[in-house]
């Protein structure tokens with residue numbers, strides 16, 4: 001599959017089968033995330049892999065959606081603000097940008113292996129912080145539930161038109 005087809009066929013999976021995910025597959029997608037580029041190569045990320053049912057149940061309290069409970073794995077992606085690059089002179093923190101690139105690597109790699117995933121950012125940040133006792137400079141930026149999709153249904157890809165988002169400056 002060429003890269004365009006891989007990217008075009010990925011979609012947010014919000015219904016997972018109970019089939020467990022092989023550890024080698026998780027390691028593979030995390031290695032793909034590990035090689036993502038980051039500002040000044042600071043790599044201000046950490047990935048917490050949750051597979052234990054008791055911890056997953058606690059995590060469900062951070063995001064109340066029935067579908068979220070169906071994922072056998074959830075990756076909590078944490079940005080380390082004490083390691084991220086801040087641009088001078090405006091002090092813009094590139095932590096979110098770096099994390100987004102790593103997550104995009106991860107979700108595309110998961111899709112390539114037949115796994116589904118979904119970004120979740122609309123979670124209760126404070127509950128999540130407390131659950132893992134994260135220090136103030138460590139920000140849980142996204143929860144990424146992962147598993148085998150429960151069904152074959154692919155939603156329609158709704159995107160802005162190409163000409164609407166691209167301007168060729170000549």
Ligand SMILES: Cc1cc2nc3c(=O)[nH]c(=O)nc-3n(C[C@H](O)[C@H](O)[C@H](O)COP(=O)(O)O)c2cc1C
Pocket residue numbers: 010011012013118119120121122123155
């Ligand atoms: C930064 C970000 C945050 C998101 N947060 C959530 C979320 O909290 N809950 C959810 O169900 N989907 C979330 N999504 C998934 C988007 O809704 C989804 O990617 C978008 O609708 C495009 O659909 P597709 O991923 O199927 O192509 C998020 C996506 C991104 C990139």
